[in-house]
Amino acid sequence: MHVHTIIEAGWVMPMAPKGALLTRHSVLIDEGKIVAVVPTEETQGIEAKEIVRLPDHIVLPGxxxxxxxxxxxxxxxxxxxxxxxxxxxxxxxxxxxxxxxxxxxxxxxxxxxxxxxxxxxxxxxxxxxxxxxxxxxxxxxxxxxxxxxxxxxxxxxxxxxxxxxxxxxxxxxxxxxxxxxxxxxxxxxxxxxxxxxxxxxxxxxxxxxxxxxxxxxxxxxxxxxxxxxxxxxxxxxxxxxxxxxxxxxxxxxxxxxxxxxxxxxxxxxxxxxxxxxxxxxxxxxxxxxxxxxxxxxxxxxxxxxxxxxxxxxxxxxxxxxxxxxxxxxxxxxxxxxxxxxxxxxxxxxxxLGWDDRIGSLEKGKDADLIAVDLGNIDALPVFDPASQLLYSAGREDISHVWVNGKIVVKKQQQEGLRPLSRENAQKITKTWQNRI
Ligand SMILES: [Zn+2]
Structure with a gap:
């Protein structure tokens, strides 16, 4: 199998069915459409022009x-x-x-x-x-x-x-x-x-x-x-x-x-x-x-x-x-x-009567989707990705946006002076999360 893009995500929220949350899943995209949403471990035999690895991110429809x-x-x-x-x-x-x-x-x-x-x-x-x-x-x-x-x-x-x-x-x-x-x-x-x-x-x-x-x-x-x-x-x-x-x-x-x-x-x-x-x-x-x-x-x-x-x-x-x-x-x-x-x-x-083409990540729909970074300090630790997407993350954490399978927004992680690095924040929160 060959596709244009594989997006490997920490989590995928396809909105079909409502509330579904898939851990370590990938979205396969070809010719601007969603081909499949599958567990990332099942993508090994699939060739792709581009693989986008987003282990700290939640991917959902735009x-x-x-x-x-x-x-x-x-x-x-x-x-x-x-x-x-x-x-x-x-x-x-x-x-x-x-x-x-x-x-x-x-x-x-x-x-x-x-x-x-x-x-x-x-x-x-x-x-x-x-x-x-x-x-x-x-x-x-x-x-x-x-x-x-x-x-x-x-x-x-x-x-x-x-x-x-x-x-x-x-x-x-x-x-x-x-x-x-x-x-x-x-x-x-x-x-x-x-x-x-x-x-x-x-x-x-x-x-x-x-x-x-x-x-x-x-x-x-x-x-x-x-x-x-x-x-x-x-x-x-x-x-x-x-x-x-x-x-x-x-x-x-x-x-x-x-x-x-x-x-x-x-x-x-x-x-x-x-x-x-x-x-x-x-x-x-x-x-x-x-x-x-x-x-x-x-x-x-x-x-x-x-x-x-x-x-x-x-x-x-x-x-x-x-x-x-x-x-x-x-x-x-x-x-x-x-x-x-x-x-x-x-x-x-x-x-809008447009649910035949957009609104969820399902086979055959337009590849209009976004990735939100839950690895930033404002969303850590991640106990409940969907809830933290809504209540902790902000639009500044939206790192990637695709429309018709084409990337239209890709934000760089910001460097500069910070009191605590992203890596250290993840390390501290992970340690305490693992004790529960
Ligand atoms: Zn108005």
């Missing part, structure tokens, strides 16, 4: 950032500590009004994509204007993406009205129909910025292309109150009445959903994107994620844009989600490590 606004990377740091509407009206919207253009979207997305891939994100679902240019920036940075044909109830530099937004979305479907690295969703902005007529057009367009609908929903209590006042029902009930809720629906945030709305999402087999950093920074509230998971709703993770985060660190986001979720439901047994790492990988792939 993270899927299921909700972001990549061009907003060029607005990072604006308006900290302002109330939400002040922040939007005095900082974000005026800046966007000045800068919005295809070039702004391309260059912002290139920067965002570079930060994302260094953070282990190998696929991002974006929601913004000029999505063809967003896709160009993200793919040039080396990652796959799903981009949105945005629909919003006010004019922009891109389109004047609903019909023009729908035309732009149609053009995206045509543009990326044969691109293996880019998919397209329909992106109505939010229930309070898109009227019923436009939502019906969104539904019909999504049905026509069998595409996902990617929408901010139930983000704040103000949104719920506005919907009750204007439409007499809560946002998700309105979307259900208009025929938008099914397995293709991606509900971003969903912070203020009540039990009846969660039931609607579960029955529709829709997905949720959880973005805790953004929800906390904008004081939107606490998403009932443990309840969603208990109802069987597919939960994925998103960073939102950096204007409200202010970084695209999906591992950090998932760690925060786990701890926050436990506190919200006051139950340490919820938001389990396996569920959270699954949400950050397969959950995103499922939300």
């Amino acid at each position: 993270f899927v950032n299921a909700h972001t606004h990549a061009p907003m990377h060029l607005l990072r740091g604006m308006g900290a500590d302002l109330p939400l509407m002040d922040w939007l009206q005095t900082k974000i919207w005026p800046a966007e009004g000045k800068l919005m253009s295809p070039e702004f979207c391309y260059e912002g997305s290139l920067i965002a994509g570079a930060e994302m891939v260094e953070s282990g994100i190998t696929c991002a679902s974006d929601h913004y204007f000029f999505s063809e240019d967003v896709a160009r920036g993200l793919t040039e940075a080396g990652i796959k993406c799903s981009v949105s044909g945005i629909v919003i109830g006010f004019p922009s530099a891109m389109a004047k009205n609903t019909d023009e937004y729908i035309q732009c979305a149609e053009a995206l479907f045509e543009r990326f129909a044969n691109d293996p690295n880019v998919r397209v969703t329909v992106g109505p902005h939010a229930p309070y910025t898109v009227d019923d007529d436009a939502l019906i057009k969104v539904r019909d367009l999504a049905h026509k292309h069998n595409a996902r609908i990617h929408m901010h929903v139930d983000e704040t209590q103000t949104e719920i109150e506005g919907s009750l006042k204007q439409y007499g029902v809560r946002p998700l009930q309105r979307l259900q009445n208009l025929g938008l809720l099914d397995e293709r629906f991606i509900s971003v945030h969903t912070v203020c959903a009540d039990d009846a709305e969660l039931e609607l999402l579960a029955r529709a087999r829709a997905s949720v994107v959880h973005c805790p950093c953004s929800n906390l920074k904008l004081a939107s509230g606490f998403s009932p994620v443990a309840k969603m998971m208990a109802l069987g709703i597919n939960v994925s993770m998103g960073t939102d844009g950096v204007a409200s985060n202010d970084k695209v660190d999906l591992l950090g986001e998932t760690r925060l989600a786990a701890m926050l979720g436990k506190a919200v439901c006051q139950d340490t047994t919820q938001m389990k490590v396996a569920d959270m790492l699954y949400a950050a990988t397969m959950g995103g792939a499922k939300a």
